[in-house]
Amino acid sequence: MLLRKRSITLSMGLNQLLAVAICAGLLVAAEPAATELYRWTDDKGQLHFTSDKSKIPRQFRNQDNAKSTSSQTTVTRTESSGVGLGGESELHRRIRLRREAKANALKRSQRSYDDEKKPVVKAPPPRKYVRDCEKRNRNGRCGRKLNPAWSPPPPEVPVSD
Known part of the structure; x- marks a missing residue:
């Protein structure tokens, strides 16, 4: 049993070592791909890029416009006009x-x-309605349904200026 556990841990360690070696190999192999990039402009003003200097025509090879740029290029920032698609600048928006x-x-x-x-203003029901209800009823009293005094109060009415 001890041999089996050790072989499992040894194989796991070898797998990790193999994974690290593969990653390092990929990084080393990717380095030559990012070597030199040449930029040159022809007579018509068209801009060309190539990684092989021999592909640049001879008349443009020795001139200043055949510039070599390394893989670590610097990016120059240009100021935008600040105008969005709607024609309104970001600041004004x-x-x-x-x-x-x-x-x-x-x-x-x-x-x-x-x-x-x-x-x-909460107004109580007018006395006139209470008297009319009592007259209609035989015994002189109104029930809760008919008597406005027992009914819920009217909605609140704000006083307008």
């Missing part, structure tokens, strides 16, 4: 959105302030 958000917040706060400011 952000300013507009910020103003709209502030205006909406102000409207919401004004509405809530106005709602708090208005007094609500």
Whole structure:
């Protein structure tokens, strides 16, 4: 049993070692692919790229426009105009959105302030309706269904200015 466990651990260690060796081999093999890249422009102004210097025509090979670039090229950043697809610059769009958000917040706060400011008047049912109900009933009293005094109060009506 001990031999079997050791052989399993040895084979697992060999598998890991083999995986590391394969990864290292791939990295070493990928290095020559990223060697030199030549850029040159022909008489018509067309830009060409090649990795083989012998493919560049002789008249362009010795000129300054046949430049070699390494695999670690530097990228130059160009400033954009800032105009999006809609014709509006990013800065102006952000300013507009910020103003709209502030205006909406102000409207919401004004509405809530106005709602708090208005007094609500709850009116009891008029006595006339109570008397009419009692006259219609034989014994002079109204039940809960017929008597407006027992019915739920009318909806709240805000007082308008």
